Amino acid sequence: MNLVVVSNRVARAKANEPMTGGLAAALLPVVEKSGAVWVGSSGRVRDGSQKDPFAEVEALGAGALALLDLPAAHYGGYYEGFANSALWPALHSRSDLIRVSQDDYQSYREVNAFMARSLMRFRKPDTAFWIQDYHFLALGAELRDLGVKQPIGFFLHTPWPARAIIGCVPHHRELIGAMLAYDLIGFQTDDDCENFLGYLQSELGLEAEDGVVISSHGKSRCAVFPIGIDVEKFALQAAKASSHPEVSRLRGSLNGERLAIGVDRMDYSKGLVNRIDAFDRMLTAQPALKRTVSLLQIATPSRGTIEAYGNLQSELAKLVSDVNGRHGEVDWTPIRYLNKGFSQTVLSGLYRTAHVGLVTPLHDGMNLVAKEYVAAQNPADPGVLVLSKFAGAANELTTALLVNPHDIDGMSRVMATALSMPLTERRMRWEAMMRKLRAGTIQQWFADFIETLESSRAPDEPANDDLAVGPPNPWPLQAVGSGSARIH
Numbered sequence: 001m002n003l004v005v006v007s008n009r010v011a012r013a014k015a016n017e018p019m020t021g022g023l024a025a026a027l028l029p030v031v032e033k034s035g036a037v038w039v040g041s042s043g044r045v046r047d048g049s050q051k052d053p054f055a056e057v058e059a060l061g062a063g064a065l066a067l068l069d070l071p072a073a074h075y076g077g078y079y080e081g082f083a084n085s086a087l088w089p090a091l092h093s094r095s096d097l098i099r100v101s102q103d104d105y106q107s108y109r110e111v112n113a114f115m116a117r118s119l120m121r122f123r124k125p126d127t128a129f130w131i132q133d134y135h136f137l138a139l140g141a142e143l144r145d146l147g148v149k150q151p152i153g154f155f156l157h158t159p160w161p162a163r164a165i166i167g168c169v170p171h172h173r174e175l176i177g178a179m180l181a182y183d184l185i186g187f188q189t190d191d192d193c194e195n196f197l198g199y200l201q202s203e204l205g206l207e208a209e210d211g212v213v214i215s216s217h218g219k220s221r222c223a224v225f226p227i228g229i230d231v232e233k234f235a236l237q238a239a240k241a242s243s244h245p246e247v248s249r250l251r252g253s254l255n256g257e258r259l260a261i262g263v264d265r266m267d268y269s270k271g272l273v274n275r276i277d278a279f280d281r282m283l284t285a286q287p288a289l290k291r292t293v294s295l296l297q298i299a300t301p302s303r304g305t306i307e308a309y310g311n312l313q314s315e316l317a318k319l320v321s322d323v324n325g326r327h328g329e330v331d332w333t334p335i336r337y338l339n340k341g342f343s344q345t346v347l348s349g350l351y352r353t354a355h356v357g358l359v360t361p362l363h364d365g366m367n368l369v370a371k372e373y374v375a376a377q378n379p380a381d382p383g384v385l386v387l388s389k390f391a392g393a394a395n396e397l398t399t400a401l402l403v404n405p406h407d408i409d410g411m412s413r414v415m416a417t418a419l420s421m422p423l424t425e426r427r428m429r430w431e432a433m434m435r436k437l438r439a440g441t442i443q444q445w446f447a448d449f450i451e452t453l454e455s456s457r458a459p460d461e462p463a464n465d466d467l468a469v470g471p472p473n474p475w476p477l478q479a480v481g482s483g484s485a486r487i488h
Contacts, residue, residue, distance in 0.1 A: 001126050001127075001128050001450075001454065002036075002037075002122075002124055002126055002127045002128070003034060003035075003036040003037070003127075003128055003129075003130060003450065004036065004037045004039060004119060004122045004127055004128070004129050004130070005027065005031055005036050005037070005038045005039070005130045005132065006038075006039045006040065006115065006119065006129065006130070006131045006132060006136060006139065007023060007024070007027065007038070007039075007040045007131075007132035007133060007135070007136075008040060008041050008079070008083075008132075008133065008135040008136070009023060009024045009040060009041065010024055010027075010038055010040035010041070010065060010067065011024035011025055011027070011028040012028075012060075012065070023132060023133060023157050025344060025368070026227055026229065026368055026442055027132070029230050029233065029442060029443075030442055030443060030446040031060060031061070031063060032060055032061025032062065032063065033061055033062060033443075034062065034063060034446065035061075035062040035063040036063045036130075037063055037064045037065075037066055037122050038060060038063065038064070038065050038066065039066045039067075039068065039115075039118070039119060039122070040065075040066075040067060040068075041067065041068065041069075041070055042055040042056060042067035042068055042069050042070075043067075044069045044070075045069055045070055045071065045072035045075045046069035046070065046071055046072060047072050048071065048072075048073070053068040053069055053114070053118045054066055054067065054068045054069075054118070054121070055067050055068060055069050066121075066122070068115075068118050070111055070114065070115075071110065071111065071114055073107075074106075074107035074108075074110045074111050074114075075107075075111070076107070077101075077103055077104040077105075077106070077107025077108065078104075078107045078108045078110070078111040078135075079111075079135075080303065080305055080306055081100060081101065081103075081104030081107060081108070082100055082104040082105050082107065082108035083108060083134060083135050084303055084306060085097075085098065085099045085100050085104070085306060085308075086098050086099075086100035086104065086105075086169050086170065087134045087137070087169060088134065088158070089308070090161060090165055090166055090168055090169045091134060091156075091158040091159055091160065091161060091166075092158065092159060092161070092268075092269040092362070092363045092364075093159070093161045093162070093165050093363050094268065094269070095165050095168040097268070097308050098168055098169065099307070099308075100169075100170060102170070105170055105171050108138075109138055112136055112137075112138040112139045112142050113142045115136065115139055115142070116139055116142035116143045116145075116146055117146065119143065120146060123148065123150075125150075126150075127150050128150055128151040128152070128153070128450075128453060128454070129143065129148070129150065129151070129152045129153070130152075130153045130154075130155070130449070130450070130453070131152065131153065131154045131155075131182070132154075132155055132157065133155070133156060133157045133158070134156065134157075134158055136154075137154075137175055137176075137178065137179050138175060138178040138179070139154075140152045140154060140178070140179065140181035140182040141178035141179075141181040141217070143181070144181045144217065151183050151184075151453050151454065151456065151457050152181065152182050152183055153182060153183060153184040153185075153186065153449060153450075153453040153456075154179065154182040154184070154185050154186065155185075155186040155187075155225065155227075155449065156185070156186065156187055156188070156192070156365070157188070157227070157365050157366070158188075158364075158365040159188070159189070159191075159192050159363055159364065159365050159392070160187060160192040160193070160195045160196045161195060162195055162198075163195070163198055163199045163202055163203065166195075166199060167199075167203070172203075173203060173204065176199065176200070176203070176204070177204060177215070179220075180200075180206075180213060180215040180216075180217045180220045181217040181220075182220055183218075183219070183220065183221065183453060183456040183457055184220070184221050184222075184223065184449070184452055184453045184456045185220055185221070185222045185223075186222075186223055186224070186225040186449055187222070187223070187224050187225070188224070188225075188226055188227065188365045188366045188392040189224060189226065189365075189392045189395055190224055190395075192224070192365070192392075193211070193222050193223065193224050196222060197211070197213070197222055200213055208222065211223055219456070221452070221456045223452060225445055225448055225449050225452075226366065226392065226395070226396060226440055226445070227366050227368070227442065227445050228371065228437065228440040228441045228442045228443075228444065228445050229368055229371045229372055229375060229437070229441065229442050230441060230442050230443065231371075231375045231434070231437045231438050231441055232438075234344075234348060234372055234375040234376060235375045235376065237344070237345060237348045237376075238348035238349060238351060238352040238375070238376035238377075239352070239378075241345050241346065241348045241349030241352065242349055242352060242353075244345065244346055244349050246342075246346050246349070246350075247346065247349030247350060247352075247353060250296070250350065250353055251353055254294070257291070257292060257293055257294050258292060258293045258355040258356070258419055259293070259294060259295075259296060259353060259354045259355055259356075260279070260293060260294070260295045260296070260354060260355065260356040260357075260358055260415065260418075260419075261295070261296045261297075261298075261350060261351065261353075261354035261356070261357055261358065261373075262275060262295065262296070262297045262298065262299075262357075262358040262359070262360075263298045263347060263350075263351075263369050264297075264298070264299055264300070264361075264369070265299070265300050265302040266299045266300060266301050266302045266304075266309060266312060266313055266316070266339070267302055267303075267309070267312070268308055268309075268312050268362075269361055269362055269363055269364060270360075270361045270362070270364075271360045271361045271362045271388060271405040272297070272299060272312070272316055273312075273315060273316060273319060274360065274362070274405045274406065274408060274411070275297075275358055275360045275405070275411075276295075276297070276316065276319050276320060276323060276335065277319070277408050278360075278405075278408050278411035278412040278415060279295050279323070279334070279335065279412070279415065280323045280326070280327070281408055281409060281411075281412035282412035282413075282415050282416050283323075283327050283334060284327075285412060285413075285416075286416055289416065289419070290327060290329075290332075290334070291329070291332050292419075293355075293419055294332075294333065294334055294335065294336060295334065295335045295336070295358070296336045296338070296350070296354070297320070297335060297336070297337050297338070298338045298340075298341075298342065298350075299313075299316065299337070299338070299339055300339070300340065300341045301313065301339055301340075313339075316337075317337075320335050320337045323335055347372070348372070348376045349376075351372060351373045351376035351377070351383075352376045352377060352378060352383075354373075354383055355383045355384070355418075355419065356383055356384050356385075356386060356415065356418045356419060357369075357370070357373035357374075357383060357384070357385045357386065358386050358415070359373065359385065359386070359387050359388065359391060359393070360386065360387070360388040360403060360405040360411065361388050361390060361391050361405065362388070362390060362405055362406070363390050364388070364390065364391040364392060364393075365392050366391070366392035366393055367388075367391040367392065367393050368393075370385060370387050370391060370393040370397060370400070371393060371397070371437055373385055374397065374400075374430065374433045374434065374437060375434070375437055377430055379427075379430075381423065381426075382426050382427060382429075382430035383426070383430075384400075384401060384418035384419075384421050384426055384429070385397065385400040385401065385429075385433070386400065386401045386403055386411075386414055386415060386418050387400035387401065387402055387403070388402070388403055388404075388405045389402045389403065389404060390404075390405065396433075396436045396437075396440065397433045397436060398432075398436075399428070399429040399430075399432040399433055400429070400433065401414050401417065401418055
């Protein structure tokens with residue numbers, strides 16, 4: 001089987017460059033080894049003058065990375081509009097933040113159709129397509145409209161909310177009906193899958209039997225595939241990163257203090273304000289902890305042109321300043337706050353240095369930072385993970401210290417508990433989490449999904465039709481067209 005993986009965001013195998021997101025960082029190692037073609041946005045838009053939408057096609061491990069310029073006329077409505085101002089807030093149960101227009105929805109569908117046409121370049125009789133995340137909910141239906149009969153799978157990296165929440169998204173029935181063109185729809189947790197099936201029953205009148213739904217598109221299987229990480233690779237990387245200059249400087253600056261760390265995109269789903277409030281509350285309630293612990297909060301800027309994100313960045317900067325102003329001293333700052341990204345190598349070393357990892361989203365599909373923090377720890381002296389019970393990872397990492405991020409007092413007490421936890425208990429909790437991580441690696445996730453996708457098509461739905469065969473592999477590297485502009 002030839003596999004084509006599609007996502008809006010992609011990653012390149014450059015260890016010293018900042019990673020741009022959990023999805024991209026997670027997919028990179030398995031795509032490299034699988035021989036798949038990974039298709040995604042180049043980060044540029046096109047004005048329509050280019051005949052070939054692909055800006056670059058290059059080798060990626062055993063496979064290839066194919067980057068295309070998305071249409072300038074529709075990019076804003078697709079990405080900042082419908083995807084991130086309608087779908088993202090709804091999927092994270094923030095219907096109050098939905099801001100979207102009819103034109104945004106039309107642009108979203110246009111970009112999904114554009115991607116489908118572009119993917120025909122890689123269509124062969126034995127090709128399977130695996131579509132990633134909320135940017136391309138309708139891509140499967142667009143591929144079917146182009147005559148694609150081969151298996152098409154979809155995996156949602158975010159949560160799927162309750163019916164009443166997703167029902168706030170304009171055109172939700174049309175869009176979710178289009179999702180049923182996928183042979184396999186994967187979710188992070190049982191709750192997500194159950195919410196989706198509940199929507200199909202109540203809104204579309206479709207009953208599921210053993211996760212299989214029959215619609216006008218045929219059969220769709222809905223199943224749960226919790227995403228993991230490359231545990232051993234990350235652990236080895238963290239051990240080696242201890243000597244990295246940035247990690248060494250951090251350790252040298254602690255002066256015997258313990259360190260708590262948070263690493264997140266600047267996003268309202270991550271619970272950043274609540275986390276800072278809880279850290280502030282802990283120092284207020286237990287002043288003896290001052291000068292004994294500091295928080296390193298890395299918050300990488302994201303989607304700054306969207307109002308909700310700009311407001312969050314301003315609110316968080318003011319909050320950190322207020323906390324440091326109240327608790328700080330001339331030679332001690334409680335919160336080290338950084339608005340920039342770091343490479344996976346450096347991050348792994350920072351995780352290993354930190355005595356406490358704070359992963360406290362209000363709602364998250366999985367949150368791979370939680371798994372990375374655990375994998376990065378020194379087995380002889382592991383740190384403690386404080387984890388929101390509303391992150392998908394909480395279903396697996398049950399020996400973390402689980403918190404309700406809306407309970408500021410409760411979270412502050414748990415932070416203090418983490419700082420004082422004895423070594424024996426820390427080891428016990430860490431070892432239990434590592435067993436879970438090793439049983440559910442990114443490699444296992446990838447293999448399980450593909451195996452299920454291959455078996456999802458019924459015998460009377462053949463994958464091999466008389467198709468136009470795409471160009472041979474490898475595909476030639478092409479220059480970026482003059483009509484492209486970098487997306488910011």
